[in-house]
Every structure is written in structure tokens, then in C-alpha cells.
Amino acid sequence: MESMSKGDFILEKNPTFSIVENLNISIGDISDLTKVSPRQLRYWEEKGYIHPQKCSHESKQRKYSLYTLIKVFHVKQFLDEGFTLKVAVQKAEEKKQKRMAIGSFFKERAEVEVITLADQSYQIDFGLSDDGEYQVLGIVNQTGVSLKVLPRQEN
């Protein structure tokens, strides 16, 4: 974030500005946040498991994206669980694919409604099942999350 200055507070004026896509995380931050040493991060890069952000111009300084931070985080978790680096990376990537699937699901269902039932309790309306027979709801509260499938309501 060293390149940010007061003149860069463009969020108010640029509604389309993406914080995620403009993050440039240093190897030191990735290391501090994930407890993976800079030595390991450079080694993983050498093995082709992670890639620094393509900085348009100069600077031999490695900068990483939020996605890479998350990937490193998961690889580290699997590594701590005893998997080899190779397998840990595989599992981390599978996890990413699943997150992408979830992302696609909601992106294609922009109409999902989230309503507040009570403090800290919400109901997510997934709409009707494909056969139109049922209404699918997701419930989120302090207890956790659950699904509720109701016969279609004829209002």
C-alpha cells in the first residue's frame, strides 16, 4: 500500500473502483499474515505454485493479489495438516474451484433476497426449485446455517 497517497482516496468518486483488484500485497505481509516464510514463498513461486502480480512496469519487488494471499493461507493449512506441498496446493486449488462455483451461483442469481428475521438472524430466498414445486430458503443465525424447503406458496 506504499504507493497510496491522499490523492488516491478515489472510492467516493469512482464507484467502480475495485479494492480487491488494486491490492498489491508485499511478500512480508503475506508472510506475516500466513506464517509462511518469504523463503518458502519464493520457493513455491519457483515451483510454479504461486505467481506474483504482473506489475505493469519496473520493480523487482514481488507483489501479490488477495487471491494469492487466500491461496497461500489454504496451502499452509493443508501443509499443517500433514499433506505434502504438492498435495496441499492441489487441495487448495480444488477449494478455489468450489468457491468460484459458489460465486457463479450467486452471480447468476442476483435476485436472491436476504431478509432480516430478527437480530443476527437472516433468511435467504433462493427462489423456486427448477420444477416450480418448492421454495428454497437458507437460514442464517447464531446457531449456524440451514436450509428450508417449503411447498410453493400460493399467495
Add this chain to the structure above:
DNA sequence: CTTCTTACA
């Protein structure tokens, strides 16, 4: 002070 590469244990 942080990061980089190279090299050695």
C-alpha cells in the same frame, strides 16, 4: 527497514 539473488549447511 524491506526485499532480492546466490550460495551453503
Add this chain to the structure above:
DNA sequence: TGTAAGGA
């Protein structure tokens, strides 16, 4: 993988 060296 950690660490030292030497420069950026």
C-alpha cells in the same frame, strides 16, 4: 528450509 552476504 534457514540463514548469511552484499547490493538495491
